[in-house]
Amino acid sequence: MSKLLNLTLHYKGKKLDQVRYGRDFKNKFFIGSDKYLFWQILDEKFPEKHLFVTKKGDQLYLQLPPGAKVSCAKDGEPVDESYLTKSFILQGNKLLLRPDMTGTLAIAPNWEISYEFKEPYVSVLTPEQQQIAAQYACRPQPTADEKFSRNMILLFVILTVIFVIIFDLFLKKQVSYDTTLEQKLQTIQKAERIQAEALAKPSTFEEAGEYAEVPEETAGKEQPSGVPGGKGTAKSAGAIFGSGFGTFDPSATSAARPFQAVTLMEGFVTSRPGGGGGG
Structure with missing residues (x-):
């Protein structure tokens, strides 16, 4: 099985977190002082967002932050910076990550990041462990009460579904509408227009006031309606x-x-x- 890159974040010599290539990141990995990043470096002088790991082809590179110091070891033996430069492992601020090497980067005061390549841990069970796992991994047999309750619940669900289907197909009344919603709205608007026109017309009804007294000079004259006075x-x-x-x-x-x-x-x-x- 091929080895995978593992990055470990340290603060004052204590391990804070560890990420693995292929599980936690793939082609790029960012660090910085921004609180929304996966690894936040609590240092005011550290960049807000820094591209730390990049991939080109099949090779992985570390982008060294400004002022970072690197120390590497090959096959457990420390190597100096000149060896890294001559071997084209360190080019400018890019550090080539090789499976046969490990290293540590001091990126800020009290902050360090170490890298190494490891094979993923796979737990292999012994025959005794496999037997114990097979014995206790299966579910216990249900009791008679549990079987009865389960069967009743299933029966109730099935009957409910059947009743709903029968009701929807045969018992439910099919509601038919003679007019559509648009026609109903047009009828309502027409009624409102008629009512508005009726209210706008002047009324011909006049309230009857008090009858005026007939003068004595006109008492002997005939009424306009032909009724005798x-x-x-x-x-x-x-x-x-x-x-x-x-x-x-x-x-x-x-x-x-x-x-x-x-x-x-x-x-x-x-x-x-x-x-x-x-x-």
């Missing part, structure tokens, strides 16, 4: 009944309201001689 009605009553009314003043009806004169006329007309009415 109060004066003529009073003479007919006096001629018919004579002095039976005592001190009745025929001219008193001339000042009454029009509807009172009409009422008196109807009462006396029924009492004329030769009339068909009794009394």
